[in-house]
Amino acid sequence: MNIRIPFVHQQSAHCETGVMSNLLSHYGVPASESLVFGIGSGLFFGYFPFIRLNHLPLTAFRISTGGIMSRTAKRLKIGIRGEKFRSPEKAMDALDRKLEQQIPVGCRTGAYWLSYFPRRYRFHFNMHNLVVFGKEDDEYIISDPVFEEPVRCSRASLMKARFARGPLPPKGRMYYVHRVPEQPDFSGAVHKGMKEVCRTMLRAPGPFLGIKGIRYLARKMETWPEKLGEEKAALYLGQLIRMQEEIGTGGAGFRFIYAAFLQESAAIREDGRLQDLSETFTRVGDRWREFALLASRICKKRVPAAEGYPDMSAILRICADEEEKVLRDLAEVLKSNPVNKKELNVK
Amino acid sequence: MRKNDVPQDETKMNRGEKEIMYAVDEQGRYVQVQSRGWQPKDVANDQAWQVIEEDIVSEIRMIRSGKRSPLAFHMKKNLMNESLLAAYADLPRWRVKRHLRADIFRKLDAKLLDRYADIFGIAADELQNIPDISQGIYNDEIKFRNESAK
Numbered sequence: 001m002n003i004r005i006p007f008v009h010q011q012s013a014h015c016e017t018g019v020m021s022n023l024l025s026h027y028g029v030p031a032s033e034s035l036v037f038g039i040g041s042g043l044f045f046g047y048f049p050f051i052r053l054n055h056l057p058l059t060a061f062r063i064s065t066g067g068i069m070s071r072t073a074k075r076l077k078i079g080i081r082g083e084k085f086r087s088p089e090k091a092m093d094a095l096d097r098k099l100e101q102q103i104p105v106g107c108r109t110g111a112y113w114l115s116y117f118p119r120r121y122r123f124h125f126n127m128h129n130l131v132v133f134g135k136e137d138d139e140y141i142i143s144d145p146v147f148e149e150p151v152r153c154s155r156a157s158l159m160k161a162r163f164a165r166g167p168l169p170p171k172g173r174m175y176y177v178h179r180v181p182e183q184p185d186f187s188g189a190v191h192k193g194m195k196e197v198c199r200t201m202l203r204a205p206g207p208f209l210g211i212k213g214i215r216y217l218a219r220k221m222e223t224w225p226e227k228l229g230e231e232k233a234a235l236y237l238g239q240l241i242r243m244q245e246e247i248g249t250g251g252a253g254f255r256f257i258y259a260a261f262l263q264e265s266a267a268i269r270e271d272g273r274l275q276d277l278s279e280t281f282t283r284v285g286d287r288w289r290e291f292a293l294l295a296s297r298i299c300k301k302r303v304p305a306a307e308g309y310p311d312m313s314a315i316l317r318i319c320a321d322e323e324e325k326v327l328r329d330l331a332e333v334l335k336s337n338p339v340n341k342k343e344l345n346v347k
Numbered sequence: 348m349r350k351n352d353v354p355q356d357e358t359k360m361n362r363g364e365k366e367i368m369y370a371v372d373e374q375g376r377y378v379q380v381q382s383r384g385w386q387p388k389d390v391a392n393d394q395a396w397q398v399i400e401e402d403i404v405s406e407i408r409m410i411r412s413g414k415r416s417p418l419a420f421h422m423k424k425n426l427m428n429e430s431l432l433a434a435y436a437d438l439p440r441w442r443v444k445r446h447l448r449a450d451i452f453r454k455l456d457a458k459l460l461d462r463y464a465d466i467f468g469i470a471a472d473e474l475q476n477i478p479d480i481s482q483g484i485y486n487d488e489i490k491f492r493n494e495s496a497k
Contacts, residue, residue, distance in 0.1 A: 013366065033379075054395070112426070120359070123426060124431060148365060165431060239395075241387060241390070242392065245388045256369035256370065259377065260369045264377075282348065295391075
């Protein structure tokens with residue numbers, strides 16, 4: 001069976017948003033990656049010292065896996081159908097049947113078993129997303145959004161990746177678009193997406209989430225060299241840089257993507273204030289980059305720990321302050337430009 | 348970040364693969380820009396692999412001194428721990444833990460050996476192959492930098 005669905009592969013920064021953006025474009029809904037990220041309320045911060053990844057505390061710069069996609073689908077009223085499987089063989093057969101019907105299929109996979117991944121990125125990380133849009137002999141043709149060009153992967157290795165084990169196993173999960181509205185309400189969706197981000201970042205309970213989480217991390221970080229020793233503290237930092245920069249974030253832990261989204265929203269909502277907020281948020285992103293740069297210099301022991309860690313905490317506090325200000329302003333903008341009034345104008 | 352400031356560092360990580368960054372162009376519009384890499388990311392990625400390598404080296408030493416079974420090497424090489432390996436093998440963790448002991452591993456039957464080999468994508472007799480520390484573990488892209496580990 002040889003199939004190749006005419007699917008446009010567009011490279012993106014992040015896998016989940018890239019898959020969603022490419023799938024939507026395939027069905028005639030032009031939604032950029034950043035728009036998907038914003039509508040799906042992807043922006044987040046969480047520092048979870050009690051959840052360990054390779055013995056190091058987990059830091060998250062985006063909401064949990066699948067969350068962006070499900071919210072975008074809900075808010076744009078896109079019908080997405082998902083399936084989970086027990087049997088790997090059945091999961092592959094189901095994928096083949098969808099391809100035969102000319103339906104591009106999104107799959108959640110682990111990154112470790114994907115043969116086309118460079119060795120340096122191959123970790124047991126079960127939250128990767130890709131679109132399968134063709135098959136040639138034993139190989140699948142895949143639009144993996146973080147790669148420049150479509151890639152190919154053998155059946156055996158894709159099957160293994162779809163049934164990766166460990167935390168959050170994908171269990172062969174696959175999904176496809178089955179219904180698209182004629183006129184998706186971008187304006188309303190954008191509004192809802194921004195509102196939820198303001199809520200989680202500004203008002204989530206407990207010390208670990210949102211702006212409070214950034215400040216909590218700043219506080220903890222100051223104690224790292226003394227509490228953990230310099231070696232271990234450097235590992236904590238390294239992990240933090242990787243979460244912020246390595247896992248396809250578009251730079252600065254998704255802060256730049258969000259700034260791009262705010263800019264797009266300014267046009268969609270016809271509200272110039274959002275453009276101003278986008279510019280401010282870009283500067284917040286620049287701060288996060290400074291943070292990563294300094295962190296890497298500490299890891300390389302180019303900056304003494306005694307000065308480095310307090311400096312890093314100071315940058316984090318500035319990030320927290322500036323991010324808080326943008327989001328509070330954003331909340332104000334949302335209040336003064338409610339979605340209902342706009343809808344009245346349209347209808 | 349401005350478009351011109353998007354780092355294009357020559358790094359070990361990206362080997363020609365470029366990734367997307369978001370940056371502002373001359374007119375203030377957000378655009379996607381391909382980036383070849385950024386040094387700080389490389390530092391962090393390097394650091395993670397170094398920890399893995401050190402872990403593997405100490406594992407090989409224990410195997411050579413007869414404390415651990417070759418399974419321990421393959422587990423670490425594939426970045427697994429006991430619970431992850433147990434999940435792949437569909438075995439309780441305590442059994443995998445026992446199989447990491449050299450004396451118990453020697454007595455394993457062919458069926459279990461096949462199951463383990465299958466997980467790692469190698470033939471069952473390759474399970475016994477433990478490289479010399481000086482050879483390097485990952486022959487393709489990652490080499491041992493830790494020469495003193497010999």
